Structures are given as structure tokens and as C-alpha cells.
Amino acid sequence: xxxxxxxxxxxxxxYVPADAALFERALTHxxxxxxxxxxxxxxxxxxxxxxxxxxxxxxFPEADEGALSRLRASLVSGSPLARVALHWQLGEALRLGSGxxxxxxxxxxxxxxxxxxxxxxxxxxxxxxxxxxxxxxxxLAPALEPLVASxxxxxxxxxxxxxxxxxxxxxxxxxxxxxxxxxHEQHFTVRCDTVEPVASAVGEGSSRRRAEQIAAQKxxxxxxx
Amino acid sequence: xxxxxxxxxxxxxxYVPADAALFERALTHxxxxxxxxxxxxxxxxxxxxxxxxxxxxxxFPEADEGALSRLRASLVSGSPLARVALHWQLGEALRLGSGxxxxxxxxxxxxxxxxxxxxxxxxxxxxxxxxxxxxxxxxLAPALEPLVASxxxxxxxxxxxxxxxxxxxxxxxxxxxxxxxxxHEQHFTVRCDTVEPVASAVGEGSSRRRAEQIAAQKxxxxxxx
Numbered sequence: 001x002x003x004x005x006x007x008x009x010x011x012x013x014x015y016v017p018a019d020a021a022l023f024e025r026a027l028t029h030x031x032x033x034x035x036x037x038x039x040x041x042x043x044x045x046x047x048x049x050x051x052x053x054x055x056x057x058x059x060f061p062e063a064d065e066g067a068l069s070r071l072r073a074s075l076v077s078g079s080p081l082a083r084v085a086l087h088w089q090l091g092e093a094l095r096l097g098s099g100x101x102x103x104x105x106x107x108x109x110x111x112x113x114x115x116x117x118x119x120x121x122x123x124x125x126x127x128x129x130x131x132x133x134x135x136x137x138x139x140l141a142p143a144l145e146p147l148v149a150s151x152x153x154x155x156x157x158x159x160x161x162x163x164x165x166x167x168x169x170x171x172x173x174x175x176x177x178x179x180x181x182x183x184h185e186q187h188f189t190v191r192c193d194t195v196e197p198v199a200s201a202v203g204e205g206s207s208r209r210r211a212e213q214i215a216a217q218k219x220x221x222x223x224x225x
Numbered sequence: 226x227x228x229x230x231x232x233x234x235x236x237x238x239x240y241v242p243a244d245a246a247l248f249e250r251a252l253t254h255x256x257x258x259x260x261x262x263x264x265x266x267x268x269x270x271x272x273x274x275x276x277x278x279x280x281x282x283x284x285f286p287e288a289d290e291g292a293l294s295r296l297r298a299s300l301v302s303g304s305p306l307a308r309v310a311l312h313w314q315l316g317e318a319l320r321l322g323s324g325x326x327x328x329x330x331x332x333x334x335x336x337x338x339x340x341x342x343x344x345x346x347x348x349x350x351x352x353x354x355x356x357x358x359x360x361x362x363x364x365l366a367p368a369l370e371p372l373v374a375s376x377x378x379x380x381x382x383x384x385x386x387x388x389x390x391x392x393x394x395x396x397x398x399x400x401x402x403x404x405x406x407x408x409h410e411q412h413f414t415v416r417c418d419t420v421e422p423v424a425s426a427v428g429e430g431s432s433r434r435r436a437e438q439i440a441a442q443k444x445x446x447x448x449x450x
Contacts, residue, residue: 034411034432038290039282046271046278053271054349057264065263097410124279129354185322186259207259 008093013135017126026118027090029111031097037118044121045076047129051120051136052076052144059148062155062213071147078113080143085112087142090119156217160192163224169196172219174212177202192219199223233318238360242351251343252315254336256322262343269346270301272354276345276361277301277369284373287380287438296372303338305368310337312367315344381442385417388449394421397444399437402427417444424448 005023009015017023022040030036052075056068063071074080085091091106094115105111116139123132137144160172178189188208192215193200199222203214230248234240242248247265255261277300281293288296299305310316316331319340330336341364348357362369385397403414413433417440418425424447428439 034430034435039288039293042290042293043278043282046275050271050275050354053268057268063264065267068264068267129275205259210259 004093004095008088008090012088013138015123015127015135017122019126022122022126023119024095026122027093027115028095029097029100029105029115031100031105032095037115040118040121040125041114042121043124044117044119047120047124047132048076048081048117048136048140050129051133052140054133055137055144060155062157062209075140075143075147078109081113081116082109084140084143085116088139090115156213156220160194160216160220160223163220164194164196167196169194172216174215176208190215192216194219194223197223229318229320233313233315237313238363240348240352240360242347244351247347247351248344249320251347252318252340253320254322254325254330254340256325256330257320262340265343265346265350266339267346268349269342269344272345272349272357273301273306273342273361273365275354276358277365279358280362280369285380287382287434300365300368300372303334306338306341307334309365309368310341313364315340381438381445385419385441385445385448388445389419389421392421394419397441399440401433415440417441419444419448422448 005027006017006020008027009017009023025035026037026040026044028036030038049072052072053068056063056071060068060071090112094106094111096105096111100106100108100111120132120136120139123135126132127135164171172192172194175191175193176188177191179186180189181187185206187204187206188211189202189204190208190211191200191202192212199219201215201218201222203211203216203218205211205214230252231242231245233252234242234248250260251262251265251269253261255263274297277297278293281288281296285293285296311332315337319331319336321330321336325331325333325336345357345361345364348360351357352360382397389396397417397419400416400418401413402416404411405414406412410431412429412431413436414427414429415433415436416425416427417437424444426440426443426447428436428441428443430436430439
């Protein structure tokens with residue numbers, strides 16, 4: 001069976017493991033053998049969580065903690081992970097006990113999601129976080145890329161800029177109109193102007209960035225109707 | 226205030242950050258400024274989780290997924306983290322708004338635990354996981370070391386070995402007595418013998434290791450009364 005896990009790794013990640021037995025174990029359900037994947041799943045859950053958290057932290061610099069947590073949950077909970085596992089045909093490389101085989105365990109969401117986590121744990125042990133990270137992001141791409149590309153999750157300034165660029169229009173201008181309050185409790189007022197079409201709106205917030213986002217959102221609503 | 230976070234890092238971790246502003250932010254509660262620590266806390270929670278998961282995975286090779294999860298929860302939940310933060314006097318380096326200052330926010334468990342997580346996030350961004358890991362383990366040592374040292378969490382083979390060594394007695398001997406069942410559903414029977422004092426017990430399980438642990442546990446109960 002080790003050919004199967006090694007073949008899966010080679011085919012889908014182009015990865016040749018230093019310790020092939022680790023990946024054999026990652027793809028072994030507890031119903032199949034005593035050397036099963038539950039400890040690797042424990043580790044892999046944490047690896048996946050960090051890789052996703054760091055990626056979202058970097059890709060969504062304007063998102064607050066609540067938005068980041070919601071985005072992460074939409075990626076690393078059971079169903080999305082199971083869909084990712086199905087995408088990569090992980091079920092075909094899984095070792096299951098005869099009972100699970102008969103009842104279609106290789107299609108069960110929890111078994112697939114757990115196995116994907118275990119593979120991430122094995123990648124971490126085999127390669128270290130820095131080398132494992134791009135491989136894990138590659139595995140997650142079917143779930144991560146649509147999320148990152150979706151307009152709803154881009155910040156308002158980016159969406160406004162892209163809307164104008166798509167029309168060959170000049171970029172918007174942001175002007176800091178007012179700063180009030182004491183040094184650590186400041187309040188910012190920013191104006192956003194576009195020239196083509198002509199539009200203008202004011203945003204307020206506890207940081208200059210947030211005030212800009214709010215102004216951009218208002219302008220976007222006006223120009224895009 | 227940046228002197229405070231830099232001084233705290235230097236005093237307790239001997240660490241000089243590449244990006245001091247990152248640590249200033251990590252120690253800034255949302256009540257104090259708009260550049261607060263909530264996004265870093267989101268990231269740091271995942272960093273801490275992985276560092277602890279990997280450490281437990283390595284230190285407790287016999288622990289199953291359930292035991293590892295319980296151990297981790299006993300370390301990375303709010304109260305233990307707050308105690309760790311208190312140990313390192315993190316409250317003294319915290320920046321809080323005037324309201325939180327008046328009501329003793331620098332002693333509040335959630336604020337302390339969140340700030341500790343944010344520091345872990347900043348260490349990860351500033352140094353990368355491999356360099357951040359020993360620093361984070363150093364921070365966690367007040368909670369981690371007692372856990373690792375506690376007899377209750379060591380596996381039975383280790384405890385039996387230490388009990389015998391403390392008495393200058395020879396190490397126990399494990400003999401595989403029987404293996405039954407088909408290749409992926411095998412059942413193991415192992416005997417454990419000690420000579421000083423003379424004791425013997427048999428353990429059974431789905432792996433040789435587990436059978437040895439059970440036999441060791443029985444012998445330990447007999448010899449240590």
C-alpha cells in the first residue's frame with residue numbers, strides 16, 4: 001500500500017518524502033491498522049490552522065480578527081476540507097478497514113478531512129514548516145483561491161480601484177480632512193474623490209485606513225449604482 | 226512606550242526584534258490605540274497552538290489523540306496563558322486605554338492571555354517559526370515543564386523504568402508472547418518481567434507498544450503497591 005501514498009504524493013504534489021512510512025500512516029484510518037493517522041491528524045490540524053491563519057493575515061491586511069476567524073472557519077472546518085480531499089482524490093489512497101470499506105468510508109467527510117489534516121502533519125514532520133507551507137497552500141488552493149478572488153472579501157479601496165481601472169478611469173484621491181482626539185484615541189475624517197465619473201464621499205474612523213475604506217465604500221456604491 | 230515592549234523582550238527573552246513596532250502593537254490593547262493587537266492575537270493563537278501541538282506530539286509518543294488534545298487544552302486555554310503572562314510580568318508592558326487602566330485591565334485574564342498570544346504572533350512574523358519556537362517554549366515553560374514532569378502524564382513503561390532505576394534495580398524485560406489476527410487487525414500479547422522485585426504481568430492490545438504499556442502498568446501497580 002505504500003506505493004499508493006507515495007504515488008498520490010508524487011502525482012498531486014510532486015513531493016518525494018524522506019520518510020515514506022509517515023505518509024503511509026497519514027493515509028491509514030484507525031479501522032485499518034494500529035499504526036493509524038490520529039496522532040498525525042492532531043498535529044496536522046495545528047499545522048493547517050497556522051498555514052491558513054498566516055495566509056489570511058497576509059492577504060487580508062484590512063480584515064479584523066472577527067473577519068479573519070470567519071474566513072478561516074470557512075476553510076478549515078470539516079466540509080471544506082473534505083471537498084479539498086475529494087478534489088485531490090485522497091480517498092483512492094486511503095487505507096480503511098473492511099467494515100469502513102463496505103460502508104463507503106472513503107467517501108465519508110470526517111474520514112477524508114482527518115486524512116487531509118494527517119497529510120499536513122506528515123508534511124510538517126517530513127519537511128519542516130517552511131518547505132511544507134507551499135505544498136499545503138497548493139493542496140488548499142481549490143478552496144483558498146475562490147475565497148481570495150471573491151469580490152466580497154476584498155476591501156473597498158481595492159474594489160473601487162479595480163472598478164475604475166476596468167473602465168480606464170483615473171485612480172481615486174484620498175484626502176485627510178480632519179484628525180481629532182488625544183494621541184491614542186484619535187478620530188480620522190477622510191474624503192475620497194473620483195473624477196470619472198465625478199463622485200465624492202467622506203469616511204470617519206479610528207484609523208486613517210479605516211476612514212479611507214469607509215469613504216471608498218460610499219463612493220463605490222454611488223458610482224457602481 | 227516602545228521602550229517598554231523592547232525592554233520586556235530583552236529582559237525576559239533576551240530577544241532584540243527586527244521590527245520593534247510589531248511588538249509595540251502586540252502589547253497594545255484595543256482600548257489604547259487603533260494600532261492594537263487583535264490581528265496579531267489571531268495569528269499568535271495559531272502559532273502557539275502549533276508549537277504546543279508539536280511539542281506534545283514529540284514528548285508524549287504514547288499519548289493518543291484524545292490525551293494530546295486534553296494536554297493542549299490544559300496549556301493554551303485562557304487561564305493557563307494568563308498565569309504564564311503574569312509569571313513574565315507582561316501586564317507591566319501592556320498599553321491600555323484609560324478606562325481599562327482604571328478598572329485594573331492589566332490584571333484581567335483575557336487581556337493578558339490575548340497579549341501573550343499576540344506576542345507569539347509577532348515573534349513568528351519577526352523571526353519565522355523555527356527561531357520563534359524555542360522562544361515560545363521558553364515563555365510557556367512555567368506551564369509546560371510541570372506538565373511534562375508530572376508522573377501522571379508519563380507513559381507506564383517510562384514510570385516503571387524510573388521506579389526501578391531509582392532503586393538501582395535492573396530494567397524490565399518485555400517478551401512478545403503471541404500475535405493473532407489478520408495482517409491489518411492484529412492482536413498482540415506481551416509479558417513484562419522484573420527481577421528486583423520479582424514481578425510479572427501480561428498485557429494485550431492492538432499494537433505491540435500498547436500491549437507493553439498495559440503490561441508495564443500492571444507490573445508497576447504490583448511492585449509499587
